[in-house]
Amino acid sequence: MASIAEYYAGKNVLITGATGFMGKVLVEKLLRSCPEVKALYLLVRPKAGQSMQQRVSDMMTCKLFDRVREDNPDFHQKIIPISSELTQPGLAISPEDVEKLTGCIDIVFHCAATIRFDEPLKHALQLNVIATQQLLSLAKQMHHLEAFIHISTAYANCNRKHIDEVIYPPPVEPKKLIESLEWMDDGIVRDITPRLIGDRPNTYTYTKALAEFVVQQEQDKLNIAIIRPSIVGASWQEPFPGWIDNFNGPSGVFIAAGKGILRTMRANNDAVADLIPVDVVINLTLSAGWYTAVHKPKSALVYNCTTGGINPFHWGEIGRYTHHVMSSFKRNPLEQAFRRPNANITSNYLINQYWILVSHKFPALIYDLFLRLSGQKPQMMRIFNRLHKAISLLEYFSSQDWEWNSENLNMLMSQLTPEDRKTFNFDVRQLNWPEYIENYCIGTKKYVLNEDMSDIPAARQHLRKLRNIRYTFNTLLVVFIWRVFIARSQMARNIWYFVVSLCFKFLSYFRASSTLTN
Numbered sequence: 001m002a003s004i005a006e007y008y009a010g011k012n013v014l015i016t017g018a019t020g021f022m023g024k025v026l027v028e029k030l031l032r033s034c035p036e037v038k039a040l041y042l043l044v045r046p047k048a049g050q051s052m053q054q055r056v057s058d059m060m061t062c063k064l065f066d067r068v069r070e071d072n073p074d075f076h077q078k079i080i081p082i083s084s085e086l087t088q089p090g091l092a093i094s095p096e097d098v099e100k101l102t103g104c105i106d107i108v109f110h111c112a113a114t115i116r117f118d119e120p121l122k123h124a125l126q127l128n129v130i131a132t133q134q135l136l137s138l139a140k141q142m143h144h145l146e147a148f149i150h151i152s153t154a155y156a157n158c159n160r161k162h163i164d165e166v167i168y169p170p171p172v173e174p175k176k177l178i179e180s181l182e183w184m185d186d187g188i189v190r191d192i193t194p195r196l197i198g199d200r201p202n203t204y205t206y207t208k209a210l211a212e213f214v215v216q217q218e219q220d221k222l223n224i225a226i227i228r229p230s231i232v233g234a235s236w237q238e239p240f241p242g243w244i245d246n247f248n249g250p251s252g253v254f255i256a257a258g259k260g261i262l263r264t265m266r267a268n269n270d271a272v273a274d275l276i277p278v279d280v281v282i283n284l285t286l287s288a289g290w291y292t293a294v295h296k297p298k299s300a301l302v303y304n305c306t307t308g309g310i311n312p313f314h315w316g317e318i319g320r321y322t323h324h325v326m327s328s329f330k331r332n333p334l335e336q337a338f339r340r341p342n343a344n345i346t347s348n349y350l351i352n353q354y355w356i357l358v359s360h361k362f363p364a365l366i367y368d369l370f371l372r373l374s375g376q377k378p379q380m381m382r383i384f385n386r387l388h389k390a391i392s393l394l395e396y397f398s399s400q401d402w403e404w405n406s407e408n409l410n411m412l413m414s415q416l417t418p419e420d421r422k423t424f425n426f427d428v429r430q431l432n433w434p435e436y437i438e439n440y441c442i443g444t445k446k447y448v449l450n451e452d453m454s455d456i457p458a459a460r461q462h463l464r465k466l467r468n469i470r471y472t473f474n475t476l477l478v479v480f481i482w483r484v485f486i487a488r489s490q491m492a493r494n495i496w497y498f499v500v501s502l503c504f505k506f507l508s509y510f511r512a513s514s515t516l517t518n
């Protein structure tokens with residue numbers, strides 16, 4: 001049987017979401033580990049004043065592609081951007097491009113989605129469900145299609161505690177929902193959204209569940225696999241450790257903590273923190289593509305791509321690793337930190353609220369006062385309000401526990417040759433969490449914030465300055481409180497005079513004894 005790289009040799013691959021975090025890693029890995037792949041067709045939209053060609057060219061100059069560039073400087077010739085806006089009818093693909101794609105595509109990877117937790121339902125439905133339906137229609141017209149791989153999320157069914165590798169009945173028939181929302185204005189949809197999403201926390205997980213159902217509907221006509229990653233983090237090994245390019249999920253939390261802004265967060269100590277490195281997800285995705293095309297399973301196979309059941313890491317353990325995160329950021333500080341990094345995780349709501357007041361809101365007020373007095377615009381309170389909004393959306397996932405079955409993932413691993421198991425490694429048993437978290441922190445500094453490692457001495461100097469400011473501030477605070485206190489209480493004054501006179505006595509005693517010995 002063909003190895004994975006042999007299977008992809010000569011194949012035309014269609015990818016949506018290629019400009020996104022996971023899409024980029026998928027493109028890179030395909031080019032690097034399957035060098036004989038014929039062409040990658042990327043559905044891309046113009047954005048922020050940049051044409052789709054410009055966006056794809058920029059993407060290929062990114063550091064992520066360094067290894068591919070070394071192996072094959074002409075790799076860009078294999079990349080064919082296709083203009084597409086997924087929220088438009090027919091995905092806004094020109095008739096010529098439709099003809100080209102239906103004639104040549106062998107395998108589709110559907111990564112595009114809105115992953116925002118606060119996305120209005122109509123837009124989330126449009127992109128995550130309707131666009132998926134339209135892509136499936138296009139896929140059905142493809143003459144040589146061998147596999148359709150859909151990227152979902154392990155949290156699509158987060159209203160359940162135990163999640164098997166099956167597609168659960170959808171919360172509502174997608175067709176009915178689409179028809180009903182069509183005539184409603186945005187205000188009505190906003191009002192009924194909480195009722196519709198029910199026991200799911202946001203429109204993202206809700207629409208991803210609907211999308212799975214929509215994909216399953218086509219399982220008789222297409223060879224389908226669904227990949228369900230949990231919380232996707234920086235790369236573990238490939239193309240180099242710690243690669244990450246966004247603020248989503250843990251990355252934003254690490255950065256906010258490293259900048260000394262985030263000092264407290266709520267998480268359930270006993271719950272699994274189900275992070276999964278992006279390279280693991282992509283290796284599994286490519287392997288599933290190969291398996292689906294070669295073995296053509298009778299129905300859509302779901303692969304839960306998680307770490308909790310295999311190599312668990314708990315939020316409670318983060319106490320240890322928080323030190324790890326913090327010590328990593330003390331060794332390799334982020335530039336222009338607001339305060340020295342020092343963050344705590346607690347499962348207690350009231351304790352968390354207390355620290356929010358003392359460690360977030362109070363320093364923000366003082367800093368904004370300082371900005372106002374020095375004629376600048378206050379900004380810290382605004383930053384904290386946004387941080388609190390983001391954290392409150394994440395806390396649903398850090399405060400609960402889920403259990404995912406991974407039988408299909410294990411079956412797939414057993415189907416791989418020893419060589420493929422190394423090249424497309426998705427075995428997380430070897431993942432060393434402290435080392436991974438350390439590389440993750442460094443990755444956020446280097447690749448998300450684009451900070452230069454050579455500026456670390458200046459960043460350390462800045463942290464020392466912050467420490468001195470803190471010591472001075474604390475000393476002044478103690479003196480101030482004490483002064484207020486002794487001004488009001490006779491007993492405090494008596495204690496104060498007693499302590500001061502004791503100090504003087506000791507001082508004169510030591511002075512006298514040192515004069516005698518001389």
Ligand SMILES: CCCCCCCCCCCCCCCCCCCC(=O)SCCNC(=O)CCNC(=O)[C@H](O)C(C)(C)COP(=O)(O)OP(=O)(O)OC[C@H]1O[C@@H](n2cnc3c(N)ncnc32)[C@H](O)[C@@H]1OP(=O)(O)O
Binds near residue numbers: 250256264389
């Ligand atoms: C205290 C202890 C420290 C120890 C570490 C402990 C780690 C705990 C980690 C806990 C994490 C739990 C994570 C659970 C995640 C569950 C994942 C479910 C899995 C999935 O299937 S999907 C993928 C996950 N999706 C997301 O993560 C998206 C979530 N984000 C959003 O929905 C929105 O971004 C959000 C939070 C609503 C905020 O929206 P908004 O205020 O409108 O801001 P923008 O996103 O538009 O960003 C504007 C602008 O700011 C930049 N940005 C964002 N975050 C930060 C940041 N932290 N610091 C600096 N800058 C930030 C962002 O890039 C934008 O910049 P532009 O230039 O692009 O405008």
Ligand SMILES: NC(=O)C1=CN([C@@H]2O[C@H](COP(=O)(O)OP(=O)(O)OC[C@H]3O[C@@H](n4cnc5c(N)ncnc54)[C@H](OP(=O)(O)O)[C@@H]3O)[C@@H](O)[C@H]2O)C=CC1
Binds near residue numbers: 087
């Ligand atoms: N990141 C995570 O933690 C997890 C992600 N997933 C799933 O993985 C997949 C990829 O996620 P990730 O890479 O993190 O997400 P990103 O937000 O980084 O990427 C989303 C991609 O979708 C594209 N896209 C969005 N809207 C449109 C549109 N209207 N037309 C064309 N393209 C569009 C984006 O293109 P553009 O650059 O033009 O905006 C981008 O390429 C998603 O399906 C997500 O649900 C699952 C579990 C966890």
